[in-house]
Amino acid sequence: MASPTAAPALRAEHLTKHFGRTHAVEDLTLEVAAGEVFGFLGPNGAGKSTTIRVLLGLLRPTAGTAWVFDAPAADVERAHRYLAHVPADVALWPSFTGQECLDLLAGVGPGTDLVYRAELVERFGLDPGKRARAYSTGNRQKVALVAAFATRAPLLVLDEPTSGLDPLMEREFRRCIAEATGRGQTVFLSSHQLAEVEAVCTRVGILRAGRLVEVAGLAELRRLRRSEVAVELARPQPALDALAGLPGVADVRWTSPLELTLALTGPPGPVLRALGDADVVRLDVREPSLEEIFLDYYGQAAA
Numbered sequence: 001m002a003s004p005t006a007a008p009a010l011r012a013e014h015l016t017k018h019f020g021r022t023h024a025v026e027d028l029t030l031e032v033a034a035g036e037v038f039g040f041l042g043p044n045g046a047g048k049s050t051t052i053r054v055l056l057g058l059l060r061p062t063a064g065t066a067w068v069f070d071a072p073a074a075d076v077e078r079a080h081r082y083l084a085h086v087p088a089d090v091a092l093w094p095s096f097t098g099q100e101c102l103d104l105l106a107g108v109g110p111g112t113d114l115v116y117r118a119e120l121v122e123r124f125g126l127d128p129g130k131r132a133r134a135y136s137t138g139n140r141q142k143v144a145l146v147a148a149f150a151t152r153a154p155l156l157v158l159d160e161p162t163s164g165l166d167p168l169m170e171r172e173f174r175r176c177i178a179e180a181t182g183r184g185q186t187v188f189l190s191s192h193q194l195a196e197v198e199a200v201c202t203r204v205g206i207l208r209a210g211r212l213v214e215v216a217g218l219a220e221l222r223r224l225r226r227s228e229v230a231v232e233l234a235r236p237q238p239a240l241d242a243l244a245g246l247p248g249v250a251d252v253r254w255t256s257p258l259e260l261t262l263a264l265t266g267p268p269g270p271v272l273r274a275l276g277d278a279d280v281v282r283l284d285v286r287e288p289s290l291e292e293i294f295l296d297y298y299g300q301a302a303a
């Protein structure tokens with residue numbers, strides 16, 4: 001679905017939410033462009049759900065403002081015409097069947113593609129005749145996901161939507177994200193599953209103690225972080241000890257007389273020039289995974 005206005009799908013300016021002395025969200029400024037899949041990451045208690053609840057108009061910010069396309073987030077009636085939402089803890093009406101829940105959710109949302117919804121019920125292996133009280137956590141999550149993906153809402157806000165899904169369903173979820181972006185929908189995804197974020201998101205924002213500490217594309221994040229370089233030589237090269245003095249190089253380690261590893265930040269030119277004269281038989285450069293990038297941020301938090 002094309003975006004309804006030229007405005008970004010989500011915009012927060014100096015968004016702040018305090019609960020008494022707890023500063024859950026502090027001065028958060030962020031824009032998510034229409035058509036993006038944006039990953040919203042952070043450790044437990046970082047403020048992700050609070051931010052989402054403010055964006056959904058479920059909480060009033062202490063300060064700052066937020067918009068969903070051209071609608072102020074606080075104008076719930078307008079903002080919710082643009083979005084579908086999957087909460088972290090899906091609560092359904094216990095005496096309704098899955099089908100009845102789906103129909104009810106379709107009635108309050110911005111319009112549903114019923115043919116696609118029936119396809120998703122199949123793909124997620126959902127038994128729509130069962131009463132919601134008998135659903136497992138994962139199955140409740142599937143009902144909410146099917147309801148959200150089947151809408152043509154230009155913005156999907158998903159708060160840890162796959163925490164209860166098994167790997168097969170996780171794969172289905174990733175297909176649904178691809179299909180949603182294919183239709184031009186924007187996705188705002190809060191998740192602890194870093195492999196999932198790595199697979200589906202174009203940009204990520206990292207939240208720590210209520211503050212946005214980084215917003216970047218995945219490629220950009222990797223460039224900022226250290227790559228691991230492994231070198232295998234045909235014969236010993238003691239001169240390569242000098243690698244340790246090159247810009248961006250750290251942790252030079254000989255793992256055997258013919259093998260060394262090092263960590264590299266920034267352009268590889270100086271290292272490549274130094275290796276040019278050595279008899280290199282193998283060179284591996286491994287970019288950090290999102291998980292490693294993350295652990296770096298968490299590590300700093302603990303320091």
Ligand SMILES: Nc1ncnc2c1ncn2[C@@H]1O[C@H](COP(=O)(O)OP(=O)(O)OP(=O)(O)O)[C@@H](O)[C@H]1O
Pocket residue numbers: 019022023024042043044045046047048049050051
């Ligand atoms: N209604 C509330 N009253 C008081 N404190 C709250 C309330 N809701 C959240 N908090 C606090 O605000 C902070 C941020 O919580 P939030 O649930 O937004 O984090 P989160 O990043 O979503 O965490 P998680 O990954 O564990 O879901 C926490 O310190 C939490 O205890």
